[in-house]
Amino acid sequence: MTTIRSLLTGLISITFLVSSAAVSAQSRTGYKIVTASKTGTYIQIGRDLAQWVADPAQIDLEVLESQGSAENVRRMRFEPGVKLALVQSDVYQAFLDEAKAGNAEAGNIIRPLRLIMPLYDEEIYFVTRADSPINAIHEIRNKKIAVGALGSGTALTSRTLYQLMFGEPLPSENAQYLTNEEALVKLTVDKTIDVAIIVAGQPAKLFSDMKPEARNFIKILKLDDAAPETARAKKTYFPATIRTSSYPTWLTADIPTLTVKAYLVTYDYGLQSTVGNLARFAESLCMNFDKLQANGHPKWKQVKLELPPLAQGWRYYPPMEKRLRACIARASAAATPAPVSDRPARPCTEQEFVLGLCRR
Secondary structure: OOOHHHHEEEEHHHHHHHHHHHHHHHHOOEEEOOOOOOOOHHHHHHHHHHHHHHHHOOEEEEOOOOHHHHHHHHHHHHHHEEEEEEEEEHHHHHHHHHHHHHOOHHHHHHHHHHEEEEEEEEEEEEEEEEOOOEEEEHHHHOOOEEEEOOOOOHHHHHHHHHHHHOOOOOHHHEEEEOOHHHHHHHHHHOOOOOOEEEOOOOHHHHHHHHHHHHHOOOEOOOOOOOOOHHHHOOOOOOOEEEEEHHHHOOOOEEEEEEEEEEEEEEEEOHHHHHHHHHHHHHHHHHOOHHHHHHOOOOHHHHOOOOEEEEEEOOOOOOHHHHHHHHHHHHHHHHHHHOOOOOOOOOOOOOHHHOOOOOOO
16 A cells, blocks of 8 residues: 555656646747857857846747848848847848838838847958958959858948948959858869958857968958048948957967947837747846856957947837846946945044945
């Protein structure tokens, strides 16, 4: 009888544990985030968000590869399950500009999208062969250029920069739409292109995986502040530095370049369950921000937990904005030391000193 009772007790316990696990699994939400190629920075940022933000918020966040920002905007708008996207600022602005100019498709895509927060600056790499006679970014005019894959933010950045610097579009016969990996092969093996433009936050896996011998095959062009083309590029993009510390195995000197801002983007959802889940994600983002900076990609150390004013046409997603601003305010209040009252100049008593009421 005792044995039967023990077996029944064990079965009941197992049933309870399985049932609890099933309830717990059902209570979690499955969402997706679109990033970029597997060797880029975006996909690592997405994985960090999945581990340190989504998981504590009871959200299973699937990190998806993509061609980059332009594709991400479309997938964010139309692909089921995609609730988050990483997008370059110039790509987002280009969609807004197209919509303003009367492009109905661009308007349909971009108007319902909303920002969660700005992230970091992504460096723009202008890569050429080590034996190339050109050394500066403004020398790429009339060269054969790999501008990034079709649908990528890199492709738009490449063409926008070329137009800004030289006052004319990049000739179609000089542009090749290639992935980063394909571009490096065409550059160094086939030698059918002169320059590969790659946008990635440093340290980017594509470059950090390179061996010391890489310097025998490629080099990165420098930004020349004295060139008039540079001044024109700076109307939209910002100066930055590719550091030797990011690629110590093969880079021998810091290299000045340009950057573009990355944003975390969502949609203007109204369904109550989605609103609640994304608000919970925002709270987790704020509460676990220190873990992102401590354990995530080094780029997180450049991210500020703040919501700055936005350009015309850009809007934050209100439910997440509300949650983030409240959390940021609480964190700021907690970090502000209590004021110390003014007292006549006299030595502190031990008790006053311990209580922080005066200083010795």
